[in-house]
Amino acid sequence: MTSAAKKIGKQTIKLQNPPKIISTFSIVGPKEGEGPLKDYFHEIINDDTLGKDSFEKAESEMMYTAIKGAISSANLKEEDIEYLFAGDLLNQIVSSGYAARELNIPFFGLYGACSTMAESLSMASLFLDGGFARYVVASTSSHFSSAERQFRFPLEYGSQRNPTAQWTVTGSGAMVLSDHGDFPRVTYVTTGVVKDYGEKDANNMGAAMAPAAVDTIYNHFKDTGRKPSDYDVIATGDLGKVGKEITEKLLLEYGYDIKDVYVDCGDIIFDNERQNTDSGGSGCGCSAVVTCGYFYKKLMRREIKKMLLVSTGALMSTTTSLQGESIPGIAHAVAIEID
Amino acid sequence: MTSAAKKIGKQTIKLQNPPKIISTFSIVGPKEGEGPLKDYFHEIINDDTLGKDSFEKAESEMMYTAIKGAISSANLKEEDIEYLFAGDLLNQIVSSGYAARELNIPFFGLYGACSTMAESLSMASLFLDGGFARYVVASTSSHFSSAERQFRFPLEYGSQRNPTAQWTVTGSGAMVLSDHGDFPRVTYVTTGVVKDYGEKDANNMGAAMAPAAVDTIYNHFKDTGRKPSDYDVIATGDLGKVGKEITEKLLLEYGYDIKDVYVDCGDIIFDNERQNTDSGGSGCGCSAVVTCGYFYKKLMRREIKKMLLVSTGALMSTTTSLQGESIPGIAHAVAIEID
Structure with missing residues (x-):
C-alpha cells in the first residue's frame, strides 16, 4: 500500500x-x-x-x-x-x-x-x-x-x-x-464533508452551500500547502452572486484572500441583469458546462494554466424542507493544470 | 500505470x-x-x-x-x-x-x-x-x-x-x-451496465432487475474464469422469489447452473407466507443488512468462505413510471472471501 x-x-x-x-x-x-x-x-x-x-x-x-x-x-x-x-x-x-x-x-x-x-x-x-x-x-x-x-x-x-x-x-x-496526452491534468482531489449552518430558505441555496465551499477550499489549501495565488482561477459552482460574496468574506476570515482569482460558475453563465436570473445560475449542469466549455477551452489555449474547480451541492429534498430541516451543503474540489 | x-x-x-x-x-x-x-x-x-x-x-x-x-x-x-x-x-x-x-x-x-x-x-x-x-x-x-x-x-x-x-x-x-487483519476480503469487483428489457410494472421489480443480475453474474464468470461451484454462496439482492426464478433460469440458458449455491437476500429475510411479504424483501437496506448481519457472521465463523454479493437496483422514478417509461435495472457484484 x-x-x-x-x-x-x-x-x-x-x-x-x-x-x-x-x-x-x-x-x-x-x-x-x-x-x-x-x-x-x-x-x-x-x-x-x-x-x-x-x-x-x-x-x-x-x-x-x-x-x-x-x-x-x-x-x-x-x-x-x-x-x-x-x-x-x-x-x-x-x-x-x-x-x-x-x-x-x-x-x-x-x-x-x-x-x-x-x-x-x-x-x-x-x-x-x-x-x-x-x-x-x-x-x-x-x-x-x-x-x-x-x-x-x-x-x-x-x-x-x-x-x-x-x-x-x-x-x-x-x-x-x-492517462496520456498533452491535456489538462487532474493533480489534486479534495473531498468535502457535509456542512450545515442552519439555513432553511430553499430560495437562498448560495447561502446554504457557502460554508461547505469555504470548508473545502480552506482544507485544500491546508492539505496541499497551496495558496490562492497558486491558481489562475478558483471557480466555485454554483453559489451565485449571494453565495460568492459569503464565501469570499468567510475565507478572508480564515486568512485566505481569493478575490483576485475567484469566479463562480453560476455568477458568470448568465448576464443576471439582462437575463433576469437574479443571483445567477445553478444546477449540476452549471459548473459542468462552464468547466467543459469555458474553462476547458481556456486551459487548452493556455489562457489559464491552473484552476481549482469547487462544485457545490445542497443535499436537501422537498420532503426534508417541508419537514422543517435545514439545508446541508457539500463541496468537492479538483485541481486541474496544464503546462 | x-x-x-x-x-x-x-x-x-x-x-x-x-x-x-x-x-x-x-x-x-x-x-x-x-x-x-x-x-x-x-x-x-x-x-x-x-x-x-x-x-x-x-x-x-x-x-x-x-x-x-x-x-x-x-x-x-x-x-x-x-x-x-x-x-x-x-x-x-x-x-x-x-x-x-x-x-x-x-x-x-x-x-x-x-x-x-x-x-x-x-x-x-x-x-x-x-x-x-x-x-x-x-x-x-x-x-x-x-x-x-x-x-x-x-x-x-x-x-x-x-x-x-x-x-x-x-x-x-x-x-x-x-488493509489489514484476518477478515473477509474483497477480491473482485464486477460493475454492472444498465439493462432494460421493457418491464413497466413497478409492482414487479424482480422481473425488471433480473436481466441486470444475469448480465453481471455472467460477465463476472466470463471475466474471472470462475464458475458457480467456486462460490459457497451467490447472493442476489433483492430480486425476491419472482426475480430469483427468472435469474436462475436465464443463467442456465447462458450455460451456468447456479441453483446449488444461489440465494436471494429478499427471499430469505422474511418468511413470506407467515409475514405476508409476497415476493420477499427489497430496498437498499435488504442486501445491506443480510450481508452485514447474516453473511458476515457466517464468513467470520467460516460457515461460508467464498461468496458473490450481487446487489440489484431498479433505476426508475415515479415520474418516469407515470411517463410510461420501462424500468432499467443494474447489478453490481463483489466477491468476498476468507481462508
Whole structure:
C-alpha cells in the first residue's frame, strides 16, 4: 500500500499519475446560449424539449449527447470507455440512469446535487490513478424545467422569483479522462464533508452551500500547502452572486484572500441583469458546462494554466424542507493544470 | 500505470491488495427482527420511528447508528475514517446526506437504488486497493414507510398488494474496510451496465432487475474464469422469489447452473407466507443488512468462505413510471472471501 504518499492532510489525495482530461463536451439550452459564455459551448439547442415529450426525457437526451460528443471528440468509441460516473438532480437520478441505459458502459450512479461535476471528476480521476481503467467518462446534467417543477412549483404557475433565487441551468457536460496526452491534468482531489449552518430558505441555496465551499477550499489549501495565488482561477459552482460574496468574506476570515482569482460558475453563465436570473445560475449542469466549455477551452489555449474547480451541492429534498430541516451543503474540489 | 494487471475482461477489477471488511453493523426494524435471520442482526428496533417525527428522519438515524456501530465495533473513532460512501432510495438520498451531516467524514454520495450496498462496497474497496485511504466506510439504508409513501401510496390508504410486490426492508448496514487483519476480503469487483428489457410494472421489480443480475453474474464468470461451484454462496439482492426464478433460469440458458449455491437476500429475510411479504424483501437496506448481519457472521465463523454479493437496483422514478417509461435495472457484484 502506498497510501501515505497519496493522501495528504485530512481530505486531499495527490494524484501520482495525474489523469488527463482528453476531451469535453458541453450542451446548453437556448437561454444559456444567449449568455456571456455562448461562444464556448459545444452545442446550443434551440428547443429545450429536444423534440421529446417530457423535460425529463430531454434532460437525459442532453446527457447522452454530451457523453457521446465527448467520446467522439476524443476519437474513441463507446466500447473504449470502461466506466461512466454520472449523476443529476432528478429523483433517483433518472437523467443519468436513462442515459446510461443507452450506453453499454459499466455505470456508477452518483448523487452530490450540484457538486456532481467535481464528484464524478474526482471518482474518474482516482479510478485512472489507481490503475483501474484507461478511459473513463464523468458527466452530469440539469434542466431548468425538470428541476423547477420537481423542486419548486409547476411551471404553469409562473411563480415570482426571490432576488436570492438562482436559475437552474439547462445543460450537460461530459469529460473523457485517460492517462496520456498533452491535456489538462487532474493533480489534486479534495473531498468535502457535509456542512450545515442552519439555513432553511430553499430560495437562498448560495447561502446554504457557502460554508461547505469555504470548508473545502480552506482544507485544500491546508492539505496541499497551496495558496490562492497558486491558481489562475478558483471557480466555485454554483453559489451565485449571494453565495460568492459569503464565501469570499468567510475565507478572508480564515486568512485566505481569493478575490483576485475567484469566479463562480453560476455568477458568470448568465448576464443576471439582462437575463433576469437574479443571483445567477445553478444546477449540476452549471459548473459542468462552464468547466467543459469555458474553462476547458481556456486551459487548452493556455489562457489559464491552473484552476481549482469547487462544485457545490445542497443535499436537501422537498420532503426534508417541508419537514422543517435545514439545508446541508457539500463541496468537492479538483485541481486541474496544464503546462 | 498497472491497469492491465488489475482490469480483467470487460467489467471486472481484480484487487491487488484485497481490502478487508474489518467490521459490520446491521440495524433492522421490528418486522425484520421477527424474520428468519433475526439472530444475525446487530440491533433490532422496537419502534420504527426511533422516536423521530418522520420516517425519513428515522431512516437517516438508522444509517447513522449503523455507521457509528461499525466504526465502534472496529475499535476505531470517527476521525479514523477517511471516506464515507453511502446512498439510499429517498429523493436526493437524504437519509445518507443527513447522516453524513452528523459525521465529519469526507462523503461521496451514491445512487444505485437497491444495488447501493454493492456499489458503495465496490467504491470503498477500490479506494483502499488504489492506496487512497486506510479506513473507509460503505453504507446504505431503506425504510418501509419512507419508501412506500415516496414510491407508491400514502400509508394511510392501506392499499392492496400485488403478489409480485416486494416489501421494502427497514434497515441499514454499514461496513468498515481496511488493509489489514484476518477478515473477509474483497477480491473482485464486477460493475454492472444498465439493462432494460421493457418491464413497466413497478409492482414487479424482480422481473425488471433480473436481466441486470444475469448480465453481471455472467460477465463476472466470463471475466474471472470462475464458475458457480467456486462460490459457497451467490447472493442476489433483492430480486425476491419472482426475480430469483427468472435469474436462475436465464443463467442456465447462458450455460451456468447456479441453483446449488444461489440465494436471494429478499427471499430469505422474511418468511413470506407467515409475514405476508409476497415476493420477499427489497430496498437498499435488504442486501445491506443480510450481508452485514447474516453473511458476515457466517464468513467470520467460516460457515461460508467464498461468496458473490450481487446487489440489484431498479433505476426508475415515479415520474418516469407515470411517463410510461420501462424500468432499467443494474447489478453490481463483489466477491468476498476468507481462508
